[in-house]
Amino acid sequence: MESVNNLMKQAVSNEVFPGGVLLVSTAGSEIFFQAYGYANIFSGRLMTRDTVFDLASFTKPLATTLAIIKLISQQNLELGQRLGSILTQFNSTDKGRISIENLLYHNSGFPDYRPYYKVLCKLEPNLRKDALRGLLVKEPLINPPGKQVMYSDIGFMILCWVIEQVSGNRLDRFVTKEIYHPLGLKNLFFVDLDSTPRQVKFAATELCSWRNILLEGAVHDNNAYVVGGIQGHAGLFGTAQDVLSLLSELMAAYLGSPSTGVFDTDLIQMFFKQQEHTGRALGFDTPSLIDPSCGQYFSKDTVGHLGFTGTSFWMDLDRKVMIILLTNRVHPSRSNNKIKAFRPKLHDRVMKKLINNDLIKKDVF
Numbered sequence: 001m002e003s004v005n006n007l008m009k010q011a012v013s014n015e016v017f018p019g020g021v022l023l024v025s026t027a028g029s030e031i032f033f034q035a036y037g038y039a040n041i042f043s044g045r046l047m048t049r050d051t052v053f054d055l056a057s058f059t060k061p062l063a064t065t066l067a068i069i070k071l072i073s074q075q076n077l078e079l080g081q082r083l084g085s086i087l088t089q090f091n092s093t094d095k096g097r098i099s100i101e102n103l104l105y106h107n108s109g110f111p112d113y114r115p116y117y118k119v120l121c122k123l124e125p126n127l128r129k130d131a132l133r134g135l136l137v138k139e140p141l142i143n144p145p146g147k148q149v150m151y152s153d154i155g156f157m158i159l160c161w162v163i164e165q166v167s168g169n170r171l172d173r174f175v176t177k178e179i180y181h182p183l184g185l186k187n188l189f190f191v192d193l194d195s196t197p198r199q200v201k202f203a204a205t206e207l208c209s210w211r212n213i214l215l216e217g218a219v220h221d222n223n224a225y226v227v228g229g230i231q232g233h234a235g236l237f238g239t240a241q242d243v244l245s246l247l248s249e250l251m252a253a254y255l256g257s258p259s260t261g262v263f264d265t266d267l268i269q270m271f272f273k274q275q276e277h278t279g280r281a282l283g284f285d286t287p288s289l290i291d292p293s294c295g296q297y298f299s300k301d302t303v304g305h306l307g308f309t310g311t312s313f314w315m316d317l318d319r320k321v322m323i324i325l326l327t328n329r330v331h332p333s334r335s336n337n338k339i340k341a342f343r344p345k346l347h348d349r350v351m352k353k354l355i356n357n358d359l360i361k362k363d364v365f
Helices: 002-013 059-073 100-105 125-138 153-167 171-180 222-226 240-254 265-272 339-356
Strands: 019-026 029-040 053-056 188-190 236-238 302-307 311-316 321-327
Touching: 002 019, 002 029, 002 339, 019 240, 019 339, 029 240, 053 059, 053 302, 053 311, 053 321, 059 100, 059 153, 059 171, 059 236, 059 265, 059 302, 100 153, 125 153, 125 222, 153 171, 171 188, 188 240, 236 240, 240 265, 240 311, 240 321, 321 339
Parallel strands: none
Antiparallel strands: 019 029, 019 321, 053 236, 188 236, 302 311, 311 321
16 A cells, blocks of 8 residues: 555645545455644644544534434434424424435535524623524525435534434433443544543644634534534544444444444444435435545445545445545645545545455446
8 A cells, every 4th residue: 555655645745734644444454544744733743543633524424413313213213203393493484394304315405504603602602502593493495395405514503403302412422322432432522612621632723713723622613613512513523543433333234243232234224325316325425426535436335424624434335445534634724625636536546456456346336
């Protein structure tokens, strides 16, 4: 994998990102795990394999979606359940008929994003969460539910509310108790901005203009930050190793050989199935038909997700390949978009090596 190693080094030299960690696994075995560059360019602190990253939108599949799966397996929630039957605040709106399934497929009709933080930051911290929920109830739909896919942070903010309403527990506490702790994952967590900071090595992210600080161990996403760091669309932090451990358990459950009882095989198979009309799986992304970020060699049975901070994971369910790339590409500025062209190049390089070394099947299409 020397050419892969060189490509990662070149990416640091070419300022695609200050630093990163690349972890590749096939059939349950780690075959490549290296760290590159800097976790913080100002202090000169080097990236290491145990650096903790702001995982950004990994929160959607690896926290919020998994929490929904647990609630369904506990028979406390159903995919077809309407929003109005769970959160009565939506009953008198046109959003009451939106289903949990719509929110997971990103075809609920909600817009992609709104800068709620600009309003919420003017309120006392203890008032912000309820104020956000008031804004979510009032947010106008831009499409009829079920008609069009629009990748939406807002939909997953509402799923966070659903999870907390149904479980009676805060999102971070629920997923830790039900999923991360049973799997022994100590380095997959939310950063509660109201609690004592964890003493771990974080990758720095952006020099934030409105907070006037360098973000290191505080969530990068503004809407998640303003309500205390815990939300359904962003807020999850973790190491590459713990991301792999969680994905490995999901892969095992999908294949019918879970090592624990945390996930139900039938549910995982259902959630990983790509819906023809959305191009997505439930809560997870799938490779796009044009210029996929995972490159050209992943099979059609692939799920994954990207994170705004420079993170990605892709799981080829047929070939049992997982590629996890964690970077701090927004350090010190989000204006650096070089990773968009780099991701498919890296994935193609890795997959070619695996194919050429007979570690995976050549053609599964």
